[in-house]
Amino acid sequence: MHRQLLILLIFAVLSVQSAHSKPIVKVAGYQFAPYLNQSSDGLYTGLSIDVVKALNGIQSEVQFEFVATSIGNRYKAYKMDRYDMILFESPIWGWQDIEHEFVPLHINDGELFIALKDKAIEQQYFDSFSGKVLSLVRGYHYAFAQWQADPKALNNDYNIQFVRSNEASIVSILRGRANIAPVTWSYLQFYLAQYPEVKSQLLISNKWDQKYDHGVLLNPKAPISKQQLTKWISLLQEQNILPRLAANYGL
Secondary structure (H helix, E strand, C coil), X not given: CHHHHHHHHHHHHHHHHHHHCCCEEEEEECCECCCEEECCCCCEXXXXXXXXXXXXXXXXXXXXXXXXXXXXXXXXXXXXXXXXXXXXXXXXXXXCCCCCEEEEEEEEEEEEEEEECCCCCCHHHHHCCCCCEEEEECCCCCXXXXXXXXXXXXXXXXXXXXXXXXXXXXXXXXXXXXXXXXXXXXXXXXXXXXXXXXXXXXXXXXXXXXXXXXXXXXXXXXXXXXXXXXXXXXXXXXXXXXXXXXXXXXX
16 A cells, blocks of 8 residues: 555656656747737736647647737847747847747738728828828837837837827827827727727728738747747647637637
């Protein structure tokens, strides 16, 4: 009896050690609804969190762990090896001179322009920003600005009101604080589903500021290889896990 208990205890200890001996892969994310949201009590939710859980469910070689970063500090944190990969990024968003590997997620999104119908009757309203106040999310990269994200440089060329989120951009238009705002398509759909009465107040542009195919930026020094990550992402695609998760957010 004692021998059996000893064997069970040894097995339990080895199992715990084995679980903790898995390499940890730190996955970063920043406030970017609907990919990542932080509630007032500090809880993170969104598609990024769902994908981290799915990656842990599809394999047992490593343990993926979410770590929070900010939109402005993500480059510095990456260079300091504070995380190994970041979800829902594009190489053109300031990563051109930073060594990285890219794994596509095949999840598409982009930015459209919005304005109040009271001021913008036709689509031509979006053809020129002259004399108009733009509401931009601080730290975001926009195609119309040639991907420039530095506030001082942007203020040299445009009349800008900087905000902290897509939601704040929409609110700034509704309250007349700005004339035009580029807003992430996925978040706009989410917002209009919550507040359907707002849709009649807005003119949404037919043209896109940018379209992108989201992916993962992987640090070459990460404890996993690009080949491993590509294989696991492919499994999530093949088993319809990733498309199903994305569809929950209208993507």
